[in-house]
Amino acid sequence: MAVSLYTLTVDTHDLPLLARFWSQVLGWRTVFEADDEIVIGADESALPGMCFVPVPDRKTAKNRLHIDLTPDDQAAEVDRIIGLGATRADVGQGPEVTWVVLADPEGNEFCVLRPKKTLLD
Known part of the structure; x- marks a missing residue:
């Protein structure tokens, strides 16, 4: 199918x-x-x-499904997306993770991963 x-x-x-x-x-x-x-x-x-x-x-709880973005430059992309209206989000990820959790203007969580060239490293 x-x-x-x-x-x-x-x-x-x-x-x-x-x-x-x-x-x-x-x-x-x-x-x-x-x-x-x-x-x-x-x-x-x-x-x-x-x-x-x-x-x-309005959204009231943590998302059960979220989007992961793969940037070329994680820090630059996080800054750009925050400039568009996102905020940093804490979903219990801890300081050791390699991704950054953000929330869109309505609070939907999503992640900005490490640059794709280092995903396999």
Whole structure:
């Protein structure tokens, strides 16, 4: 059976804010927009995309699923993403880890890993 990941759907309280944040983080663009849904992607045909849908409630607990980003320069990317509106997050990771945990403007945790060239080191 052939299957592909189509989108990662994110519940959001502020639809335009969160879609714009992740679009800037990933360097993606809006490929579909309606009052109740915004989809971003590298382009219209690239998979997967991210789909943002509005929900009335705000995030209240640690995410069960999160995004990992692989940068060329971890420190520079963390600074850039914080400049876009992310904050540092403590999910109990401890000081010895090689990744940085951040939260998007609505508190969804994600990680910025070591540069990809050192992932296999």
